[in-house]
Amino acid sequence: MFYKKGEHLLKNLWITGYRSYELGIFKDDDLKVKVIKNYFKNRIINYIENGVEWILTGANLGTEMIIGEVVEELKQENYQIELAVIIPYQNFEGNWNDSNKQKLNIFLRKADYFSYLSDLSYTNYVQLINWQSFMLKHTDGVLMFYDLENVGKPKYDYKAVIKYIEKNPDYSLELVDFDSMQDFANSMFDNY
Structure with a gap:
């Protein structure tokens, strides 16, 4: 699903999604990782x-660490893209x-920019809300x-994005659901 209310050029894109345990991924060589990487690469x-x-x-x-691997591959293929990791x-x-x-550690070493938003360890959920706000304000x-x-x-994150779009209608949201990922996986394996 793609939600875009305004027509503007995107320069900075926030990418996020499910955690590995939510996807049932417990090994680096899980076939799901390959599918997700290829989907996001495209x-x-x-x-x-x-x-x-x-x-x-x-x-x-x-999802977030997989994105780091995808960006690294794209750079090796001479795509002009930078990766910022904000914690x-x-x-x-x-x-x-x-x-x-x-x-x-490997993920952060490969990033073009990396920063912690707070100098403190976790104290409360406000740190996560501040992180969402930062990501929204610094992306298109x-x-x-x-x-x-x-x-x-x-x-x-989805709820924060929807709330943000209410006041910033030019902000774009593209959701990738499981049906889209499954359709991609089916087409990917049909080609083998």
Whole structure:
């Protein structure tokens, strides 16, 4: 689904979505990762060809880290795109296991820009609201892997985006639902 009320050029695109556990992804070589990467690679190429210069994302395991891999691949293919990783607070990965902390370190080293919004560790949900506000104010649109019929963590970002669009009708929202992802997977494997 694509929601766009105004016609304007997008330069900065926020990409977010489901966490790995919400997608049932528990190994890096899960076939779902390949499908998600290829889907988003096609979408990001389309956005680049239409003027997007920066991808902004968080650092959650799942969609956001997959996006980091996609941007890295696109750079190796000579696409002109930059990756900014914005993390809501210090010690974001505090409860993660060592393997996931290592993934985060690799992810952040490959980013063109990286910053914590708060110098504090997690204190309360206001830090997450501030992060959403920052992402919205510093982007022209969002590409979100979120299915309205399959509630998960992205619902909070989705609600923030909808509220923001009420006051900023030129802000773009593209939702990727499970049906779209499944259709893409079917076509991807039909070609093998």
